[in-house]
Amino acid sequence: MLDSQLKSQLQAYLGRLQRPIRLIASLDDSQGATEMRELLTEIAELSDLVSFDDSGTDGRKPSFLIAPQGSDQGVRFAAIPLGHEFTSLVLALLWTGGHPPKEEAETLDAIDALQGDFRFEVYMSLSCHNCPDVVQALSLMAIRNPAVKTVVIDGGLYQAEVEERQVLAVPMVYLNGEVFGSGRMTLQEIVAKLDVNADEREAAKLDAKEAFDVLVVGGGPAGAAAAVYAARKGIRVGVAAERFGGQTNDTMGIENYISVLETNGPKFAADLEAQVRHYDVDLMNLQRAEKLIPATEPGGLVQVQMANGAVLKARSVILSTGARWRNVNVPGENEYRNKGVAYCPHCDGPLFKGKDVAVIGGGNSGVEAAIDLAGIVGHVTLIEFADALKADAVLVSKLRSLPNVTIHVNAQTTEITGAGGKVNGLSYKDRVSGEVRHVPLEGVFVQIGLVPNTEWLKGTVELSRYGEIVVDAKGHTNVEGVFAAGDCTTVPYKQIVIAAGDGAKAALSAFDHLIRQPVAEAVAA
Template sequence: MLDDTLKAQLQQYLALLRQPIRLIASLDDSETGKDMAELLNTIVGLSDKVTLDTSGTDARKPSFAVVREGETQGVRFAGLPLGHEFTSLVLALLWTGGHPPKVEQDVIDGIKTLEGDFNFEVYMSLSCHNCPDVVQALSLMAIVNPKVKTVVIEGGAFQKEVEERQIMAVPMVFLNGQVFGSGRMGVEEIVAKLDTNSEAREAAKLNEKEPFDVLIVGGGPAGAAAAVYAARKGIRVGVAAERFGGQVNDTMAIENYISVLETDGPKMAAAMEAQVRHYEVDIMNLQRAAKVVPATTPGGLTQVHMANGGVLSARSVILSTGARWRNVNVPGEEQYKNKGVAYCPHCDGPLFKGKRVAVIGGGNSGVEAAIDLAGLVAHVSLVEFADALKADAVLVSKLKSLPNVSIHVNAQTTEITGDGQKVTGLSYKDRANEALHHIELAGVFVQIGLVPNTEFLKGTIELSKFGEIVVDAKCHTNLPGVFAAGDVTTVPYKQIVIAAGEGAKAALSAFDYLIRQPVVTPAAAVTA
């Protein structure tokens, strides 16, 4: 089950346990049940602070709970937490055993003060790189607050349950039997969603903050690089981000970032945030910008209004709000999101095992998605609007070699159809002869590029016809003291390494702007 290297690493982690824990298992005779028994016995054999109780009677079998000695409630894993979720298992063991989590104290306090009964069920797949954040957040909440109960369910082991609940995207979270949310969520976001007063409190905190020298809006590669470069100048820097890491969090494999041979998005996002925190930058997560109010005097303060009502001020601002997946904008897409319409083949592909799916988009991301899915599903139909695939030749060659893939070019998607509950097909028009076609399938993966997050800037900052922020070679926008960097700008080639470089450039430009402004007293700065 675990190789010698992994066993040695796990033993080192288990040495950090501060108090005894118990694994309460509800097993069966299935292959998964036998594998689970082997895994649990391995864990017990690596630490004298862990014991195994196989008398569990939970209805979901095979499953096991991680509990403190003398207690019966804890985090429950239904199915094997391996793959991307092995780290979630290790953390559940450590946190239950008293090892402190690397989470801000105010977040822990927020979890402890939650009132009510919260029964969470989170469905995940072992290949999903978005799932661990949600699993770990809900696990921590169950360990910290006894009013929170969490069950982590591996969809592959409970396929019947997944089909009955019509789960077509992971992570999928149910609270007290009702859908709570899907997709990546951090612990701060989940707590904020449960605590109805948190938004007003957060806005009040923002309003109390002193003006920043540099305020960065967005926490992707551009924002992180800007924060590091600005903070190293010894000035006051803040980052307001909806989620730190941005689109990087959704990237499975990163193999072209210079000096880093291979990594994945969540690891890179975590490393970026750790480096920014190292420089004592004020990171404000779960913050979505709603409006930018330019300074009214030369060298004055620019205001950034947040969606929660809070307002931040700064002598200079760097906008790095990035981009998001582009929608097809056809009938059925919105209705069937997470019900067959998906945007992450790595996360949701395993849910369509043995079924027929389509991929919309013939660029690198679309062709790569089709190749990945072909190894899991019965058949992949790739639908491309242009008259030829735009992906790299090596990818196109690989795609054409696969026996269970059909390619449709000059194909305009016109509708995603369904039965009211889930996707049943895709309709498209042949642009060469206007003929209409329909493909029966269970899932549609949309891979047609990105759209910049600039809606809140319309009428304030100059935007291109594609909605990107227009910048010059030094990342200046048309507003004095306001700069922009990364995928949100007109700079070509939306790549992590380019965004990081642009973020560094924007920080240097902002610093150059600041040192050329007249010196003002703090009182004057506040009223400017």
Template sequence: MLDVATQSQLRAYFERITRPIELVASLDDRPASAEMRELLDELAELAPSKIHVRHDGQDTRRPSFSVQPVGVDLGVRFAAIPMGHEFTSLVLALLQAGGHPPKVEAEVIEQIQALEGDFVFETYMSLTCHNCPDVVQALNLMAVLNPRVRHVAIDGGLYQAEIEERQIMGVPSVYLNGQPFGTGRMELAEILAKVDTGAAARDAARLADKAPYDMLVIGGGPAGAAAAIYAARKGIRTGVVAERFGGQVLDTLAIENFISVKETEGPKFAAALEQHVRTYDVDIMNNQRAEKLVPASQPGGLVEVQLANGASLKSRSIVISTGARWRNVNVPGEAEYKNKGVAYCPHCDGPLFKGKRVAVIGGGNSGVEAAIDLAGVVEHVTLLEFADALRADAVLVNKLNSLPNVVVHTRAQTTEITGDGQKVNGLSYTDRATGEKHHVALEGVFVQIGLVPNTEWLKGVIELSRFGEIVVDAKGQTSVPGVFAAGDVTTVPFKQIIIATGDGAKAALGAFDHLIRTPVPA
């Protein structure tokens, strides 16, 4: 099952194993069991003195196998043949079970080891899911470090009966002690925050002791990362507060329009952003949400940012880059098929649907522009608008009407996005004029009903546009002295990754210019 190049790489990795491990398989007569046996035997052949295979496992899920030091029940199990995106999860489990230290901060390791209680996690995943490995790897690590944590990664394709019984329509889906725990991409810190009840209080106490910053960046997406790098290169004390480093990029499947990077995936791009920021002396405070901004009481004074956990941070200047989120249509199927046919950025994801049939929900400028853009790539576009007529500019509507592979339905209320459990296969809508119900067979749905800037916490403090975006000048300055903003959260047009990075750099330079021109109060 493993090609020559992969075998060579694995031999090098397995040199890092410091204690022998065994793979204990629970098998049956299904073809999948034969595939699992073949994979495990191949792995053992690559490091016969370090990896041993047993076929006498007693787990009720068959086929499945555990990864553990010889004679030790570690609590890491795969009810799957972990190839595809999950192959990295398997390799990391082998190395960590074999004693190779994980690349995690010492304080995180201590937090995992100190967890009290018994935790049995089950993760339903797909081998083609690019968000699933982060969850699987985080929970496997917790099981390696704490004997009271157990985790099994379950391939939904092998265990359809469980999928149907638990009515799972999206992956990753995590259960804890038999109850739903979470769905979608989750990082290790997010999982720990949910199971460690004292984490928030400890975080608040730790953050409250931090000295004021020269520049504090709120948000860890492309704009925030760029701002942090530019600030740190000036030699000033810089901090970043982010709910999740990478922001909306983490939810992007493919990126093919960031100049100089031919193609990449959102999670890889986000990881590169964080790695770049960490090469500088930047204090990154991840998994923290800002809830209130308190302007400085005097010119040149400290601006205060209050966090959800009760802590407060202060800084001489602020760069807000909290981004925006796609406005959801909020119908059944939208969340389940996000990144599996449901998309929000035609510039980014449109090429993935080349030669296929898609729908666009929304008849404003963004929706009509998306339909025009997609019409040059896909086989057919169906545009649905809730109102009686399209709301886009006349020139755009005229262009749209000239395209032979576009059909427009006004007075159309989207009621459901349908799929086969793995990907989108259609869309249902109701004609508001007649009440008649329709279903359109297609492979993709682009939701284009606008963006929602993440500015709820700033209302009444900073000037916002009628769309809720932060109003900024040419340097990124907001209506509050010392507070700058960048990226999708602002009034800057064209919400694109490459524009956000430049915007973040500009705001940081603007904030630095403010610092050197503003006297510090005694």
């Protein structure tokens, strides 16, 4: 099950265990149970502090519980956690064995203080790069707090259960039998949703902060670069981010960032955060900005009002709020979101194994998604509005070589249809003949580009007709003391390396702005 290299690595990790742990399996006669027994046996052989038995009686078979010796409190895997989830398995073993998690004390205290009955079920797929964050967060909560029970379920292993619950997107989290959330969530986000007083306490903390020299709003590559460049000037820097790492968290592979031959999005996002934290930057994550209030006089303070009611103040502000997936905006899209309408083929593709799906979009993202899905699903129908696919020629050639792909150009998606609470088809209009056609299918993957996260700025800074922040060559906006960088701006080519360069440029411009402020005015502000 585990190759020699993985065994060697795992044995080294298990050397950090501080107390005995048990792997208690509930097995049946299935192939999955055979593979699970093999995996757990191999793990137990690597450490004297790990024991395995198959005395479990859980209703989900195959599954196994990781628990301290003499306790039944822990996390259950209804899965064979390899692939992207191998790290989740390793961490669950370490945390159960007493190895301390690398989380802030405040977050751990909040987990320990939770009271009630929290029974989590998280559905994941082994190819999903967003799932491990959620799996690890809920695993840690179950290991630390007896009020929390967590079961991690592989949708591929429990297909009948996935069908019954109509789980068509992962990660999908249920709490006490009801949908709690879907998509990537951090530990802090999950705890905040359970802690009803968290927003009020956080707002009070933010309100009490002194004014920053530079406040960066947004924590993607542009925001991270801006924070690093500003902090290196020795000034007071803060970052308020709704989700640190931004879109990179949802990116599978990154192979074009100069000096980094290959990495993945979540790791890249973690590296961004690590570098920002290396400097004396006040990082305020899970904070959504709602209003920008320009300074009322030259050299005065710019204010940013947050969703929780707090107001942050700064002598200069860098807007780097990035962008999000563009919706196709047709009937059925919102109704069937996560019920057949999806935006991440890497995460949700395995849930459509053997089924017929559509991809909307003929650019690189759409064609890459169609190629990826063609290896998993029964058939892919690609819908492109223009009269030709816009992806790179090599990708188009690859797509056209696949036998289970149909391509429609000059096709305008008009509706995503469904029945019984999930997608059952897509309608499109032939833009040449005007004929409306319907394609029966079970999933629709939307891949039509990005829209900037700038709605909250309307009426304060100049925006283009596409909603992008209008900036000059140095990142200045039309508001004194306010700069912008990255995918939310008019700068062409939305690429990670360009966003990072933009962030650095905006930080240097902000610093230049600050040093040119009259001393008397700056003190008075």
